[in-house]
Amino acid sequence: MDFSFTESQQKAFDEAYAFAAESLTHGDVDPAFDRDGWRKCADFGAMGVTIPAEFGGRGDSLSEFVAMFEGLAYGAPRRLGLYIAINAHVFGSVETLFKAGTDEQKKRYLKKLATGEWVAAHSVTEPDGGSDIGNMKTIARKDGDRWIINGRKKYTTCGAGADLHVVYAKMDDPDRYRLSCLLVEPGTPGMHVRPLPASGLDGSGLSEVTYENVSVPEANILGKPGSGAMLFQGSIERERACIFGFVLGAMRKQVDIAVQYANERNVGGRPIAGYQAVAHRIADMKMRLDAARLLLYNVTALKAANKRAPTEAAVAKLFISESFLANSMDLCRIHGGNGFLLENGIEGYLRDALGTIIFSGTSDIQRNIIAGQLGVRG
Template identity: 40%
Template structure:
């Protein structure tokens, strides 16, 4: 097992950190306060190639392998102070582009991926609904086949990038036989179709530079050619793709954890109280040590997922562990950073309080921590943890 980065990966990491520090996030304090999407910085990300990192060069991307993509996203998260911008990038890649890459037709890839890499089409993932959050199979949006179109009806909410996005991966109910898992289909829905309405932008605690919105489909005629995969395969497409979202989306959080550790270490080494640096007090030093432990373990589990995906293997178990561990670790690390900086950690200008606000969404989006723990328990063989269904009798496997 080789834990070293290659020369190319080290260079990619250095270049990305330098780009993100120099070019991104300079207006984050104001943009956060005004909940503004940083359009200019989005364009810079496109020009640097960020929006096409995992996309093959034949479709306009940079063609990075999954492990290198993970490393680049971590570097972006480390160098860019605007976590909202980085979250918008990750939603574009792992909520939308990855569905086209993994399950799209040649026609869909040729049509959508190039403008997505160029940043002129912004992607989003529209799954959640007013009555449907964790319980994906109960979603109510319907898609009814009508000639060569599906008529889409329903409402989707809490859609990251929604107010800015041009193309949405939408899961809708098409009906069918064989139980709820075969009743959903996935579609690529563009915002220019008649009956597509962006109805609301939500105000929120953190990640305020990523717009979060609600959309309505009022008999939207979605071409059948925009269906992803076969009719009824939506849920299996979702479950096979979500392992990318639940891991790669969190690589940038590892970068944010390292940035918080650096800042806290500097402060602990320079701030003096009682005639000593505060880092010499065990209460502070142990928090710094815990920040480092979380950082290294978070990086290890994510690189493992990156490696598994590079080898073309399933990574659901590891991605689930990664989602829980990284998102919860970032919250703990941000809390420690606020504590170590005292009143300065609580002020807006330094940005530490913003890091905490930004971190708190992580254990909710892409599936809550509780639901991830339920998935993990079920992957380990326990039954009915998520659905509450009665246990089936154990089959004798000997």
């Protein structure tokens, strides 16, 4: 088995690294939504990597997509909110529209989304417990040839910048309590978006979205009525499997920073790298990074080959996010007081890492999936 990058993955990584180091390392990030970064990444072509050229994309595979995000974050690791926004846009909306959209929906939206001209947000989670989507309260009621949506969605990435919302709702119809997926444009009467300030992942556009008698035409159902759960399961497994390229890039940068700081920082008449406690901490960071890489590119290869990989996706999501949190903590410890100051940007990794153990299902939920897949009965 050859675990190294293919030529095209290496190209995707190198180009992304050069672009990010040049274009995304300066300037302030708008904490509500990183529009500036979005525009730059759109010009770079980041949003349409896996979408065919006829719809404004590049027609590459997921393997290049993940390598590109590793390169982006290695080049500009303090823009993780932007990268999660692009990933949520791609896995939650663009790919779902590409797979399930009607010709008319694709004509209307896909090119704008794949080129990044438009931003899309997808809303599943509600205030009453995102881990249990069976408990969804948002309802879509049929009224003639329209659907009337009522409900409240929470933690919608990209919500604050979105030009299109992909919202999941239960159908209040003869086939009631099946999920459907609907397309809603902001500005539709009764729809309200409220940005949610968060502790990390600045610029991701995290928002609450409220629907009060929001009326959309029948043609705005994405996929067949009642196919929402199936669409969501397909997109969440791909997201869970492939979203962590940017985290890998950040973890790689963290190891570089740790080595440099440990070699340069003198305490007690010697570089702190000479203390075994510090050196071993860096060794552990590298061990987690390498294991994370193997898990990520293994599951990416499975998803690129269109294989089901529920266990592999859950294992990768669980391990990489928890490893990022552990490495962020270790980086803070290595920096002592310098790691605690906002001005050094070290503690920011820790705040970003907190988000990664929650989105796409918490670590507890990943353990439930893994145990369930192994036949462990609750």
